[in-house]
Amino acid sequence: MPLSPVSEAPPTDTHTRRLRRKDARPGELLAAALDLFVDKGFAATRVEEVATLAGVSKGTLFLYFSSKEELFKAEVREHISGRFAQWSEEIEHFEGNSQEMLRYCLNCWWERIGATKASGIPKLMMSEARNFPELAAFYQQEVIQPGSALIARVLQRGVDRGEFRPMDLKYAVYMVLAPLLFLTTWTHSLGTCCDPASQIEPEHYLAMQLDMLLRGFSTTSAPPGAGLS
Amino acid sequence: MPLSPVSEAPPTDTHTRRLRRKDARPGELLAAALDLFVDKGFAATRVEEVATLAGVSKGTLFLYFSSKEELFKAEVREHISGRFAQWSEEIEHFEGNSQEMLRYCLNCWWERIGATKASGIPKLMMSEARNFPELAAFYQQEVIQPGSALIARVLQRGVDRGEFRPMDLKYAVYMVLAPLLFLTTWTHSLGTCCDPASQIEPEHYLAMQLDMLLRGFSTTSAPPGAGLS
Amino acid sequence: MPLSPVSEAPPTDTHTRRLRRKDARPGELLAAALDLFVDKGFAATRVEEVATLAGVSKGTLFLYFSSKEELFKAEVREHISGRFAQWSEEIEHFEGNSQEMLRYCLNCWWERIGATKASGIPKLMMSEARNFPELAAFYQQEVIQPGSALIARVLQRGVDRGEFRPMDLKYAVYMVLAPLLFLTTWTHSLGTCCDPASQIEPEHYLAMQLDMLLRGFSTTSAPPGAGLS
Amino acid sequence: MPLSPVSEAPPTDTHTRRLRRKDARPGELLAAALDLFVDKGFAATRVEEVATLAGVSKGTLFLYFSSKEELFKAEVREHISGRFAQWSEEIEHFEGNSQEMLRYCLNCWWERIGATKASGIPKLMMSEARNFPELAAFYQQEVIQPGSALIARVLQRGVDRGEFRPMDLKYAVYMVLAPLLFLTTWTHSLGTCCDPASQIEPEHYLAMQLDMLLRGFSTTSAPPGAGLS
DNA sequence: CATGAATGAGTATTCATTCAT
DNA sequence: TATGAATGAATACTCATTCAT
Structure with a gap:
């Protein structure tokens, strides 16, 4: 990459990273949620913990899963x-x-x-x-x-x-x-x-x-x- | 009151009845709690419901069981x-x-x-x-x-x-x-x-x-x- | 009162005060709520403010009014x-x-x-x-x-x-x-x-x-x- | 780009169209906002709805109106x-x-x-x-x-x-x-x-x-x- | 200019527990 | 012993606003 004077890589890469992030979010959230649900139970797990463990904010979780119950359903479907x-x-x-x-x-x-x-x-x-x-x-x-x-x-x-x-x-x-x-x-x-x-x-x-x-x-x-x- | 010797009998009687009640209370509460725990689950059962079903006030329950969890433990021992x-x-x-x-x-x-x-x-x-x-x-x-x-x-x-x-x-x-x-x-x-x-x-x-x-x-x-x- | 050796007054008074408080609560809460509702609007008024202004805790408000909307309805009925x-x-x-x-x-x-x-x-x-x-x-x-x-x-x-x-x-x-x-x-x-x-x-x-x-x-x-x- | 003289017309055209769009945007947004404010009220109208109805993204709205309140003010001036x-x-x-x-x-x-x-x-x-x-x-x-x-x-x-x-x-x-x-x-x-x-x-x-x-x-x-x- | 992913402050309501009476 | 009025911690979800791209 440093050998490539045309600055094409960065934009592409950046864009890709963005898309990749968006695509990766649900999986990251599901993984975090599984850990916590299994460890503490559904009711005892706070959505904010899930978000934090996945490295995003509370609001972001709701961008991908409309409710805590939907998050659990997605978990079930996934696994x-x-x-x-x-x-x-x-x-x-x-x-x-x-x-x-x-x-x-x-x-x-x-x-x-x-x-x-x-x-x-x-x-x-x-x-x-x-x-x-x-x-x-x-x-x-x-x-x-x-x-x-x-x-x-x-x-x-x-x-x-x-x-x-x-x-x-x-x-x-x-x-x-x-x-x-x-x-x-x-x-x-x-x-x-x-x-x-x-x-x-x-x-x-x-x-x-x-x-x-x-x-x-x-x-x-x-x-x-x-x-x- | 201390000057009235005749008023002792009723208190004694009352006291006896009270003691009897006191002995019966834990059992009544345990019976009520079992009904509700089994029917609605641990979390969904409110202590006030248990107390009401046992015919006492919420505060009284805590006289016999120091917490909801202790009530649960007592249930296990009992049954x-x-x-x-x-x-x-x-x-x-x-x-x-x-x-x-x-x-x-x-x-x-x-x-x-x-x-x-x-x-x-x-x-x-x-x-x-x-x-x-x-x-x-x-x-x-x-x-x-x-x-x-x-x-x-x-x-x-x-x-x-x-x-x-x-x-x-x-x-x-x-x-x-x-x-x-x-x-x-x-x-x-x-x-x-x-x-x-x-x-x-x-x-x-x-x-x-x-x-x-x-x-x-x-x-x-x-x-x-x-x-x- | 200090001249009355029989300690009847205090209990009566205390009991009365208790009852009076309980009876007075709804009115105190309604008064506080009216002030705030009129000043800031229904949506913009937080129930905790109402409780605080009435000198009680948030939970107490819900002892007397089952919801914020019910509080408003009571206001309407009252006035x-x-x-x-x-x-x-x-x-x-x-x-x-x-x-x-x-x-x-x-x-x-x-x-x-x-x-x-x-x-x-x-x-x-x-x-x-x-x-x-x-x-x-x-x-x-x-x-x-x-x-x-x-x-x-x-x-x-x-x-x-x-x-x-x-x-x-x-x-x-x-x-x-x-x-x-x-x-x-x-x-x-x-x-x-x-x-x-x-x-x-x-x-x-x-x-x-x-x-x-x-x-x-x-x-x-x-x-x-x-x-x- | 600077070496390509022929590619100037399209950009100009594009630019013109852009400017025209830019000029039209506030009006389109105001029209959309009026519809929604009148229909659902100020608080219940979400800026995203306004943007969507006007055919732009949420971010774009904030390019023209610094806040939801400013949008409201502009509405008053306009109508x-x-x-x-x-x-x-x-x-x-x-x-x-x-x-x-x-x-x-x-x-x-x-x-x-x-x-x-x-x-x-x-x-x-x-x-x-x-x-x-x-x-x-x-x-x-x-x-x-x-x-x-x-x-x-x-x-x-x-x-x-x-x-x-x-x-x-x-x-x-x-x-x-x-x-x-x-x-x-x-x-x-x-x-x-x-x-x-x-x-x-x-x-x-x-x-x-x-x-x-x-x-x-x-x-x-x-x-x-x-x-x- | 335009996008849209990300943010995080803000709030009604419940209920176990306490404690003054 | 018994009461029940009072407490306050705890939590999902929304949406205006930002900013990296």
Whole structure:
């Protein structure tokens, strides 16, 4: 650059920097907000903190997100619901038996959600749903429903191919969901303050849950008798 | 007044009544608080509502509980701790195979916690633990650890008697815990705002979870292969 | 008091003072609010200023008035609409001809509204109506409509008794209203900053307006020909 | 660029167009501002709306008007001052009796101010004068005083020609002014939110006010007795 | 001349907690 | 012991104005 006497670079660069800033802002704000939301909860996080952490002023945040709730929604879209399309695609083209498919799903969930900061989002929703009904409804529609449908498809495929025993799909979905959501909830709440001996090692935990699910869904699994008396 | 000896009886009586009331107050307040905390969440419950529901004034509540948080702690002590002794006793003398024993345990949990207002307490703990570390530690010691020990004993008995396959006890406990805690968390959060079609029917849910556990713990259960890759 | 060994007076007095304070608060707040509203307008007046001027904290104001708008409504009721019942009564029992009656009405308006701080209220409404539609609707219902009805009754009586010529009542009401509302509006706006020579002397102004009205309503008044071409 | 003689024409042209635009801008902005101020009031109009409506960016507006208040002042100058010269001229050469002259004046006011968007300006002045003393003084000098003088001349002419009874000119001017200013104030405030039944039909209202004035100013008008007691 | 991204001061309302009675 | 009047900290969102480009 210093070797280039024509002063074309600076203006271009400047302009680019401006545009880049504007394009970068939402991402910077989302990153800051995720940190704070996960750490302190939705209600306890002040928008000004988010802005400051992102290096802008309060007003600027509202230039990109019309409200605190919209900021949270954007977070959800960015990290969770925006990925369903790809996931759905992957599921569609998965080759292999359904046991492997289920393992693959949990794997993906762990790598893309569970092991990342985004794992705080489901926990957040469980904690704040009561106080922010609009967010809860949004999360239901954008996450819970498509997510459940995804799991249901996997299970249905297993049944169809004779790899899983026939099952009540609606509740079977909860069999898969419960361990995952419990993990995030636990990890971000009581799990942070228990003695090291009872810390959950997430990958071990997930492996065992997967093991239980596959045993339970297996066609050779022996029905243990009547349910809850 | 000091010159009027006859006016002593009424005061005494009044005093007695007062004392009696004073003894009853904490319980009345705890009952009122449980109703409201479970119904509206911790943050959304105003102490004045609690006081009003308990039939006293706002100021009186602070005579018995030094803060809203202390009221919450007292709630935990009242409704969760203290039941383990009896439960442990029952487990000790249970006769029957371990499948039935596990079913019995879930049954008890459902009847005594899950189906009662006290089911809101674990959910509250999960939500507030992060902003309430001291209470979280307390809950760990007083509830989570004895509860886990109880479950561990049941599972160990099954293994010892050859009714359950050998297992990693620490994580097996979470296999049992996760479905229960997920149920209370879900029921008191997102479960309140989802379309009726996806409502969980708790007894059906528990029956299926028990079914999964028993299949998974069964000695005849086929190991499905490697864990999470 | 120091001569009275029985300590009955102090408690009574104290209790009385307490009650008196509580009873006095709304009035103190209304007085403070009127001063500020008239001086700075509704929007430009901060509730904290009102509270401070009344010698209480911000929170206390909201103990007595649920919102800033409610505070304003109370002001209107206190000074304007709360007086219509009595006025209506007086009108009903007025003895004398309708010319005297109209003069009496303007007189009352001047003494009870025009010459007091309450004269700022109508001006306030005219200024802020657009930005506070709910207040405007309230004022319409509580002040404009009953006020117009009152004037209409006076005029109708004059017509019925043959003391005023027949007239279009709806617009005749505005003939009476316009000079009064103009006076308050002018006085509290441009009138505050004009050279002394053009200051309006309100009583003279009102006398002349009354004179015009009586001439105009007179049965012997000569119709001046067609209206606006 | 300096080496390219042919490229001068376009720049010149561009420059010319720019200048022309520059000259047109204030007018475009004033027109846009009048629309919005009259429609939504001063406070509720955002400068960005004005700029957008005028087809420029927010920043550009501040190139021509140093503040929102200055924009308002410019509005007053543009639409009210400067018309008095012509009006005065017309008055000077009016032929006909003074009744017709007064009718002509109200007519002109209605057509040029009352019925146009400019009718919002006097209302804005009344509303904002208190928080805007400098503008109030300006309005007094530039609008109120010449306007009053105009009216005074008409009335004086009537008295001189024996067509109006002798009167206190200063206050008689307010007899004429009050109905007009009340109309604009009312129309732009409470008039916008009252039930249709009490809507003022401006031309009917003005005709009746003129009728009242002419009756009151008539030489045959019977004096109704003493003024305000 | 023109832009529009960024700024940050300004404010009504709630509610846990206190304390004079 | 009981009351309830009083407190005041705490927070999302708007919009006139600026200034780097």
